[in-house]
Amino acid sequence: MGLGGLGAALAGLDPKRLEAAEPPRRWDKAADVVVVGSGAAGVPAAISAAENGASVILIEQQPDIGGHAIQSGGAMALGGGSRNQKKWGIEDSPERWHADLITWHDYRFSDREIVWAFAVESAATLDWLVEKGLTLRDTKPGNPDGGPPTVPRSQGPVLAGWDGNAGGISPTGSAGTALMRPLEATARRMGVQILLEHSLTDLFRQTSKIGRVVGIRATTNGKSVAIQARRGVVLATGGHTSNVIVRRAFDPRLTEEYQVVGEPYSLQTGDGELAAFRTGAALWGAANQTLETGARTHVMEKPVLVGNQYGYLRPGTRPTSDLLRSPIFSRIRATGLPVKDFQDLIHVNMAGVRFVNEEATGYTWWNACMAPNAKTPPGVNGGGPIWAIFDADAARREEWMCAPPFVDLDGWFFSARTIEELAAKVMCKYQKEPLPADALKATVERYNAFVDAGRDGDFGKTTPKYKIQTPPFYAAWSTPCAHDCLSGVRINGRAQVIDWAGQVIPGLYAAGESTGGFNQHGLAKCLVFGRIAGRDAARSVVRT
Known part of the structure; x- marks a missing residue:
């Protein structure tokens, strides 16, 4: 199903490019799973796909990995009964986590299927991150910034040998470094091929309106690269706040003078969302971007710095x-x-x-x-x-x-x-x-x-x-x-992208702020659905 007029209105797209591209006759590279984006959703997706037996190529627009996550405070609102919660005598369960999330302020407008999948996988994801190299602070979990303060569910990472300042290992000296660098090391150790300075331009579908997503086109140094995805593509590009046209589709007031949290290290250009929309993906949670309630959704931020462009x-x-x-x-x-x-x-x-x-x-x-x-x-x-x-x-x-x-x-x-x-x-x-x-x-x-x-x-x-x-x-x-993107591509509880007819687009997955329907702020939903997306893509059976 093509975007038609909605796509043009949403993204100011060239009307000639309102459908998925036809696959090329020859692929430049190939892998079982292709992941687009290397932040809190993309790197876990790559690791998860690799541990489930898939070969993985991950592309990243910037010269280094990490996205917004490496510049974050590193806190992860992952509850539901993790080993770390049990260590500190905190009682929690997926059922309670789910109930808290769907009844708190603007979180009640979230898609409950997505929230339930998050609650069920939340504790297991935190335990999995530790297994994959993350070291948690030896402190009792606190109240989450990404959810109601009913049960302590927020944990932060530490990184041995890093002094907490900006430098080669950390672009802004933020605690998110302690999350992303260990995960990057694990991904590389597991054989994930990371291609930096590669920007997504198109998704390839077997035919432009129907069929399986079979790969992507990216550009690097002015050259086009076609990458085949034998089992699936995971979009983890981080949202659309840097794209003035797209963000104004949700709030016309957001004109060009407003800067973006995370710039200039990582840009939220909306590439993943726009490519997904051209394949027929549905927009989801549109109202969430502009709701005004008591929850700290971080849709906008008051600058903590003055006197420079990036506040x-x-x-x-x-x-x-x-x-x-x-x-x-x-x-x-x-x-x-x-x-x-x-x-x-x-x-x-x-x-x-x-x-x-x-x-x-x-x-x-x-x-x-x-x-x-x-x-x-x-x-x-x-x-x-x-x-x-x-x-x-x-x-x-x-x-x-x-x-x-x-x-x-x-x-x-x-x-x-x-x-x-x-x-x-x-x-x-x-x-x-x-x-x-x-x-x-x-x-x-x-x-x-x-x-x-x-x-x-x-x-x-x-x-x-x-x-x-x-x-x-x-x-x-x-x-x-x-700051936050709370509206985006529609997914189900398996991180599969859904079209306007309510059907799964085969071979296409999305996670993190590229997706809509879950009002949670922060890293947690990115980590959980990145893991789900990579796992499901790797396990998918391609019928020929």
């Missing part, structure tokens, strides 16, 4: 000097300034006007950022750039070095001796005109009056403490970052 290079606000040793520092260009106390700055929009309590989080902050302002022309989407405004006293309190390599002077950080001079300097590819000087000066003066009064009369910030009065004055990029 969420890793979780937390610890010092960033180690990022200078990152293998991707040439892409990052500046480490950013980690914000410890939002009393030290105010946020203004592209009109130079304060619009929110800077201490706010979640939808309260994001929605205010994306709202129209005095500089938004009628009919235009997006809220435009957000700037953090502060002075020299704030920089001293925060212990910030307001110079390269900590800030990026190429459109992401500005300084001046007066507020008016600062306003005139603030321009970048998303801020087409400077901040209005009169508006910014009036905003700062009004805020300083709130400090004198001990009360924020506009947005209720807790007892404003510090005036913005000591030059130099600064403007630092502080625009929201897109």
